Amino acid sequence: GDSVTQMEGPVTLSEEAFLTINCTYTATGYPSLFWYVQYPGEGLQLLLKATKADDKGSNKGFEATYRKETTSFHLEKGSVQVSDSAVYFCALDQTGANNLFFGTGTRLTVIP
Amino acid sequence: GAGVSQSPRYKVTKRGQDVALRCDPISGHVSLYWYRQALGQGPEFLTYFNYEAQQDKSGLPNDRFSAERPEGSISTLTIQRTEQRDSAMYRCASSATGNEQFFGPGTRLTVL
Numbered sequence: 364g365d366s367v368t369q370m371e372g373p374v375t376l377s378e379e380a381f382l383t384i385n386c387t388y389t390a391t392g393y394p395s396l397f398w399y400v401q402y403p404g405e406g407l408q409l410l411l412k413a414t415k416a417d418d419k420g421s422n423k424g425f426e427a428t429y430r431k432e433t434t435s436f437h438l439e440k441g442s443v444q445v446s447d448s449a450v451y452f453c454a455l456d457q458t459g460a461n462n463l464f465f466g467t468g469t470r471l472t473v474i475p
Numbered sequence: 476g477a478g479v480s481q482s483p484r485y486k487v488t489k490r491g492q493d494v495a496l497r498c499d500p501i502s503g504h505v506s507l508y509w510y511r512q513a514l515g516q517g518p519e520f521l522t523y524f525n526y527e528a529q530q531d532k533s534g535l536p537n538d539r540f541s542a543e544r545p546e547g548s549i550s551t552l553t554i555q556r557t558e559q560r561d562s563a564m565y566r567c568a569s570s571a572t573g574n575e576q577f578f579g580p581g582t583r584l585t586v587l
Contacts, residue, residue: 399578405580406578406580406581408578454517462508462520462534463510463518463576464520465517466517
């Protein structure tokens, strides 16, 4: 069945450090891929998405590229800020399934 | 307009009681989804609706769980005879046509 495997946390970085959070998936067909973010005390928000192979999603300095050959969708940011501290969830939407499969989440803490 | 709202935000109940969780989607959104999120895990799909029709309830864990959306807008997730293992965050999301889901703040259910 469909699944998402996400890099375990927690991750602690200093401000301005480079961030990578790994995400790989298993799915039949060609799913859409997402990163959601949950800031402290808030609900899940869509951060970025990619709907087909080689697409790059980007938002707020974060990027992720849909790599079909490695079934991956790693999240990256070149210079993190304290305000990026949150839990990040990788998710997939199998075409026609109309529901999201989520990874377990990675907690990021950025220290000044 | 307003985002997805859920009520109550917190619910504490005793084992064996019934609970009803409410979701008010973004106005005009056709699809509505329910997810359950255990501590330290990603959200897990429960069920979804297009308008008032329940399209998929494969994620409901057992027959104590039910959901309805009688007028194609507000939805209620009902858990009968609650058990301690039902304790979790229950999240609702809605979407227009397309695959971007907007999440509410969630209802934290604690069963004593």
